[in-house]
Amino acid sequence: MNLHDFHEWSISDRESFWREQAYLIHWHKPFTKVLDYSKPPFARWFVGGETNLCYNAIDRHLSTRADKPALIWESTETGQSRSYTFRELQREVMRMAAIMQSLGVERGDRVVIYMPMIPEAVFAMHACARIGAIHSVVFGGFAAHSLASRIDDAAPRLIISADAGSRGGKVVPYKGALDEAIERAAHKPEHVLLVDRGLAAMPRMPGRDLDYAPLRERFLDAEVPVVWLESNEISYTLYTSGTTGRPKGVQRDVGGYAVALAASMKYIYCGNPGETFFSSSDIGWVVGHSYIVYGPLLAGMATLLFEGTPVHPDAGILWRLVERHRVSVMFSAPTAIRVLKKHDHALLTQYDTSSLRTLFLAGEPLDEPTARWISEGLGKPVIDNYWQTETGWPILTVARGVEDTPTRLGSPGMPMYGYDVRLLDIETGREVGPGEKGVVSIMPPLPPGCMQTVWGDDARFVNTYFGSLPDKLVYSTFDWGIRDADGYTFILGRTDDVINVAGHRLGTREIEEELVAHPAVAECTVVGMADALKGQVAIAFVVLRDARLADDPKQRLALEQDLLASVDRSLGAVARPARIVPIPALPKTRSGKILRRTIQALCEGRDPGDLSTIEDPAVLEMILAAVRPQG
Ligand code: ATP
Numbered sequence: 001m002n003l004h005d006f007h008e009w010s011i012s013d014r015e016s017f018w019r020e021q022a023y024l025i026h027w028h029k030p031f032t033k034v035l036d037y038s039k040p041p042f043a044r045w046f047v048g049g050e051t052n053l054c055y056n057a058i059d060r061h062l063s064t065r066a067d068k069p070a071l072i073w074e075s076t077e078t079g080q081s082r083s084y085t086f087r088e089l090q091r092e093v094m095r096m097a098a099i100m101q102s103l104g105v106e107r108g109d110r111v112v113i114y115m116p117m118i119p120e121a122v123f124a125m126h127a128c129a130r131i132g133a134i135h136s137v138v139f140g141g142f143a144a145h146s147l148a149s150r151i152d153d154a155a156p157r158l159i160i161s162a163d164a165g166s167r168g169g170k171v172v173p174y175k176g177a178l179d180e181a182i183e184r185a186a187h188k189p190e191h192v193l194l195v196d197r198g199l200a201a202m203p204r205m206p207g208r209d210l211d212y213a214p215l216r217e218r219f220l221d222a223e224v225p226v227v228w229l230e231s232n233e234i235s236y237t238l239y240t241s242g243t244t245g246r247p248k249g250v251q252r253d254v255g256g257y258a259v260a261l262a263a264s265m266k267y268i269y270c271g272n273p274g275e276t277f278f279s280s281s282d283i284g285w286v287v288g289h290s291y292i293v294y295g296p297l298l299a300g301m302a303t304l305l306f307e308g309t310p311v312h313p314d315a316g317i318l319w320r321l322v323e324r325h326r327v328s329v330m331f332s333a334p335t336a337i338r339v340l341k342k343h344d345h346a347l348l349t350q351y352d353t354s355s356l357r358t359l360f361l362a363g364e365p366l367d368e369p370t371a372r373w374i375s376e377g378l379g380k381p382v383i384d385n386y387w388q389t390e391t392g393w394p395i396l397t398v399a400r401g402v403e404d405t406p407t408r409l410g411s412p413g414m415p416m417y418g419y420d421v422r423l424l425d426i427e428t429g430r431e432v433g434p435g436e437k438g439v440v441s442i443m444p445p446l447p448p449g450c451m452q453t454v455w456g457d458d459a460r461f462v463n464t465y466f467g468s469l470p471d472k473l474v475y476s477t478f479d480w481g482i483r484d485a486d487g488y489t490f491i492l493g494r495t496d497d498v499i500n501v502a503g504h505r506l507g508t509r510e511i512e513e514e515l516v517a518h519p520a521v522a523e524c525t526v527v528g529m530a531d532a533l534k535g536q537v538a539i540a541f542v543v544l545r546d547a548r549l550a551d552d553p554k555q556r557l558a559l560e561q562d563l564l565a566s567v568d569r570s571l572g573a574v575a576r577p578a579r580i581v582p583i584p585a586l587p588k589t590r591s592g593k594i595l596r597r598t599i600q601a602l603c604e605g606r607d608p609g610d611l612s613t614i615e616d617p618a619v620l621e622m623i624l625a626a627v628r629p630q631g
């Protein structure tokens, strides 16, 4: 079947389509109804069916591949590496589950996991899944303030953490932030389970804090049976990246998610049992949940858990890992690749990456020069995916497991099966034609794997996501898109990233694309700044490949003029940035997303708001210094 017919089928007859996909996983008890959509926009998938994510990811493979690798851990931070077969992974998960049960954790209880990228974090997530506890993983880089609000939102019985993580060779202690967060939070967990890596001092609070290692010894031989869960019970909650303000607790089910992931492994990522999948994301993000912890294992693949950064000890580390573990499928983010672009190109070809079939990138717009650079450098296809924490798996990409579809530079691809994607005019809600800009929207019901609701706040789910058009129930992604005549969709940026220069609405992405195409520019971002005359003007912040260029006034001026001329040529003079500011780095969220709104606030002299998710706050100072009126 070709991709078009496959997609047609998934939309015109959801029941038969998803019934067929449901058999990619094991059901302890068969479902009685594929879809219950009696209460729009809430969709319930595989009603009455009983299954378990941990069982499908681990136990199910024991009869065929018990002694094959399941979890491979590499830490370039501590120099450690470990590998667990499916049997060993099951053992560790049962030990963790037994500890959790001994601490009173039951089906439906929440467990907050605030951990670095260590195997115990994966054990903990699967242990929750195994016994029906709801995990809420909070990214390890978050500070006390953000952690506290998530603790209050989840109201966990147990928190699992560690003494420290490590980043770029520097130890990042966790326990202090955790204690402070619990102190601040109104909700107090009964217990805190701590993995002591021996990296940082870790005071324990008697009665509340417990050490993992001795408890693990106590439960060495524990057998913890799988708790079968109704498909619509909750597997986890996870907060969106927080690029645009107060994070939303995305709530996901069990059965729909398992089916959606298994299907994506088959049709999108094309991974086979026995192969290795490497996602360089973090377990604190949705990519980590879907494509480190669950997806690859569901497909019988080994998953590589990597504690480290793409440039430490050097910018060849990702490819060295590909070589060492014969990685077949890899998943990363455009940011990571743009960082590599600043380093020696030879590092791309120095390793034997022949096992690698495809590199998938997601999380933010993949600009053409970066896509071309990495694809040609590696000699591999690079496939962009567009999706959100809310959806759990790709909305737009190409599904090579269905049909060998060519990619188109700058576009993630087309709507995936299950997603009835429409581009809608932001004011009228009317569908726009090819070549016209519209809001990327999904006609409900959302397919399996997508969020069930906002944790504890059904009204926020309905109002936030389905409330943008007065007379239509449509899910809005809040991203702009444009479709070409062949159905390839291009993402132009977030609906609130549009700037209005003298009445012309410009997507900041279009200007960024133009600037980043210049060989001297590694990365850039464009924001709109209030201007008395024109309403708004564009300000461009550029990170140069060779930062020294900015130090020489003559070279700097020449580059600026070069950049402005290229914007003029391709987009017209209205799009021309009022200023081009070279800076050493861009402020990003911990997941690598550029914080445009924060930059904009700084430019306009406003309070930038909650900065807790920022990777490197020092960069903000540099921006402030650069935009502060001179003289
Ligand atoms: P918040 O919703 O809290 O503001 P966030 O939207 O950054 O945070 P995520 O769910 O991690 O949180 O990110 C999803 C968003 O990232 C998408 O809505 C889109 O704006 C952007 N995005 C993801 N993948 C792509 C891609 N391949 N191309 C372009 N944009 C992408």
Ligand code: MG
Binding pocket: 240, 388
């Ligand atoms: Mg979002």
